[in-house]
Amino acid sequence: MNELKVFTFAEDWGLPTTGPFALKLLGWLNLAKIPYHQVFENRSGKGPSGKSPWIEFEGQRMGDSQRIIQFLGQRHNIDLDQGLTAEQRAQSVLRRRCFEEGFHQVLEWELFVHPAGKGFIQKVVAESAPPVISKMVSFSICRHFEKQLQARGLGRYNPAEVEHIGRADLDALSTLLTGRRFLVDDQPRLVDLAVFGQVAPMLCWPMKTPVAEYAKTLPRVRTWVENMRTVCFSESAVLHSSDTPGQESAAQS
Ligand SMILES: N[C@@H](CCC(=O)N[C@@H](CS)C(=O)NCC(=O)O)C(=O)O
Known part of the structure; x- marks a missing residue:
């Protein structure tokens, strides 16, 4: 129930996902050292805002990489931009x-x-x-x-x-x-x-x-x-597991 699930397009091209906004979110989670479970889902229309990526956490679904980063940042008291002028x-x-x-x-x-x-x-x-x-x-x-x-x-x-x-x-x-x-x-x-x-x-x-x-x-x-x-993505930077349900089709809403 408390596990953070991150829904992204599948991995490819040597990257953990082909989704641009999902790459940003996964990189942020890795740098913030927040564990997560990556779920491959190529149908963005399944997400709460019809776009990929999105998360499920404590029974809540949330879309938009920036909103998710803000939400998790506040929750874990993490600001990757701390100290910038x-x-x-x-x-x-x-x-x-x-x-x-x-x-x-x-x-x-x-x-x-x-x-x-x-x-x-x-x-x-x-x-x-x-x-x-x-x-x-x-x-x-x-x-x-x-x-x-x-x-x-x-x-x-x-x-x-x-x-x-x-x-x-x-x-x-x-x-x-x-x-x-x-x-x-x-x-x-x-x-x-x-x-x-x-x-x-x-x-x-x-x-x-x-x-x-x-x-x-x-x-x-x-x-x-x-x-x-x-x-951001070398093995030592990643605290996650993944599985691959729902790889039925390519990115679509
Ligand atoms: N502002 C959103 C943008 C997400 C977004 O545009 N995702 C694309 C994939 S990279 C998508 O799902 N597009 C499907 C569509 O527009 O129908 C975020 O930061 O997460």
């Missing part, structure tokens, strides 16, 4: 929101609109859905995200413009990492986790999509991702 905190908020709101759309565009990303979604769906409906399921997942991207704005740009936008964010990240191990301090803070969640999947996935391919050419971004993986 007001300016560092302000910089952190803006950088986090740039990547979670802006760059996240680029990631979704490469995964659900670019042919190479769509191919991956089709493969994941085919592994779990019955063959007769598999094509239809992956089509409707990609269509759902395409419509969302239209509504949010990025879907209205052409592919070259999307690539330009994604590269610009990565160039800014690479510049900010000049001469630094982490983004605002000499240890990972919440902003590192949030940005890592959005960038690491692209650095790690094998699909040849333009912005992901570009990310892989940036040495400072690669080194920072590796540092984050070592500090």
Whole structure:
């Protein structure tokens, strides 16, 4: 009853989950040394806010990585940003929101609109859905995200413009990492986790999509991702168990 369950998309690409916001949350739990039980669930629609990740704790279900981190942080009296100056905190908020709101759309565009990303979604769906409906399921997942991207704005740009936008964010990240191990301090803070969640999947996935391919050419971004993986996700950093119910289909609401 008191066990903290964390529902995330399944692991892949050498990462404990493919979900950007779930990566941030898992990294935070590992750094905060809070034990949890990771449950793979690829259907985000099952969560309380229709998005992944979410938690179950003491009979309560809660969605949204930021809300969950705030809730658990208060409960355990943990603030990973403790000691940062007001300016560092302000910089952190803006950088986090740039990547979670802006760059996240680029990631979704490469995964659900670019042919190479769509191919991956089709493969994941085919592994779990019955063959007769598999094509239809992956089509409707990609269509759902395409419509969302239209509504949010990025879907209205052409592919070259999307690539330009994604590269610009990565160039800014690479510049900010000049001469630094982490983004605002000499240890990972919440902003590192949030940005890592959005960038690491692209650095790690094998699909040849333009912005992901570009990310892989940036040495400072690669080194920072590796540092984050070592500090937040190496075996000694993880206090959790996992199981795999409900891997029936790829990400969908
Ligand atoms: N603000 C939320 C965002 C979560 C989110 O956008 N999750 C994506 C997966 S990375 C999702 O579940 N999308 C499904 C949908 O939009 O239908 C958080 O911080 O957890």
